[in-house]
Amino acid sequence: MVLPEGFVVPPWYLLVPVIVVLAGVISLLWTLEPPVTDRTVIAFAPWMMFGATLHVLYKMAAFPASIEPLFTAPMVYAVTAVLAGLVWIVAVFLHVGGLQRTTHRFVGIAGTAFFSVFAMLALIRSFESGTFEPFWPVISVVVAGIVTAITWVAVSLWFTDIAATTSATGALVVFGHTLDGVTTAVGYDVLAAGETVPVSLLLLEAGAALPTAEYVGAGWLFVFVKVVLAVVILGLFREYVDEQPRQARTILALVAAVGLGPAVHNVLLFTVA
Known part of the structure; x- marks a missing residue:
C-alpha cells in the first residue's frame, strides 16, 4: 500500500x-x-x-x-x-x-x-x-525547537551559503519536518499511536529493529531522516533560490507545509484526544 x-x-x-x-x-x-x-x-x-x-x-x-x-x-x-x-x-x-x-x-x-x-x-x-492532555505535545514542541536550533546553527556554520540563501524559509522547512518527526516518534514510542503513512511506518519499524530501540525508542531514526532530508532539500534548492527566488520559495513553502501540517495535526490531536 x-x-x-x-x-x-x-x-x-x-x-x-x-x-x-x-x-x-x-x-x-x-x-x-x-x-x-x-x-x-x-x-x-x-x-x-x-x-x-x-x-x-x-x-x-x-x-x-x-x-x-x-x-x-x-x-x-x-x-x-x-x-x-x-x-x-x-x-x-x-x-x-x-x-x-x-x-x-x-x-x-x-x-x-x-x-x-x-x-x-x-x-x-x-x-x-x-x-485534554497537553504534556507530551508540549514536550514535542520544545524538543523540536531545540533540535531545529541545533540543526540550523550547524547548517549556518558548515553550510553557510545554504542558510544565508534560504534564510527564514529554510528554517521553517527544517522546523516543520523536525516537529513532524518528533511528534511521530513520541506518538509511536510513548503514546502508542498508530502510523498510517507506509513509508513512515517502514522507518519506524527499522528503528525498532535496531539495538538502540531498547534504550531510546524506535522514533529517533525517523527524526534523524526527516532532519537530514530537510537539509538536503535546502541544499538542492540553494541555486534555484538564487536564480528564481519567487518560484523556488513557493515550492519550498509547499515542502514546509508537508512537514508543518502533519506536525501540527499530531500536536493538536495528541492534545485533544
Whole structure:
C-alpha cells in the first residue's frame, strides 16, 4: 500500500467545485504574480497549521455530515489552499489600492486568526469531554525547537551559503519536518499511536529493529531522516533560490507545509484526544 490509511475521495458534488475554484484561484494568482519572499512564506505558516486543525476537528466529528467530506485527507488541503489563496488575492488588491502596506502582513494576520479560532474550538471540545492532555505535545514542541536550533546553527556554520540563501524559509522547512518527526516518534514510542503513512511506518519499524530501540525508542531514526532530508532539500534548492527566488520559495513553502501540517495535526490531536 502506497497511500496512507484514511485517504478519502469525497463525493463528486463536493470534489468538483473545490477543484474548479482552486484552479481559478491558482490562475488568478499566476496572473497577478504577487511577490514571494521569506516574509510571505512565514505568513502562510498559520494557514498550514489551520488546515491541520480542520482535519483534527473532522476527527472530533465537529462538522455537519453534509460538509464533513471536505475536511478529510487530502481534501482538507485543497479547501485550505482555496481559503488561503482567496485571502492572498484580497491582500494583493488591498495593497495595490493603498489600503495595506504589504500583502504578507494581511495574509499572516488572517491565517493566525483562522487558526486560533478553530484550534480554540478543538481545545474547548476536549476540555468538555475530559480528553485534554497537553504534556507530551508540549514536550514535542520544545524538543523540536531545540533540535531545529541545533540543526540550523550547524547548517549556518558548515553550510553557510545554504542558510544565508534560504534564510527564514529554510528554517521553517527544517522546523516543520523536525516537529513532524518528533511528534511521530513520541506518538509511536510513548503514546502508542498508530502510523498510517507506509513509508513512515517502514522507518519506524527499522528503528525498532535496531539495538538502540531498547534504550531510546524506535522514533529517533525517523527524526534523524526527516532532519537530514530537510537539509538536503535546502541544499538542492540553494541555486534555484538564487536564480528564481519567487518560484523556488513557493515550492519550498509547499515542502514546509508537508512537514508543518502533519506536525501540527499530531500536536493538536495528541492534545485533544
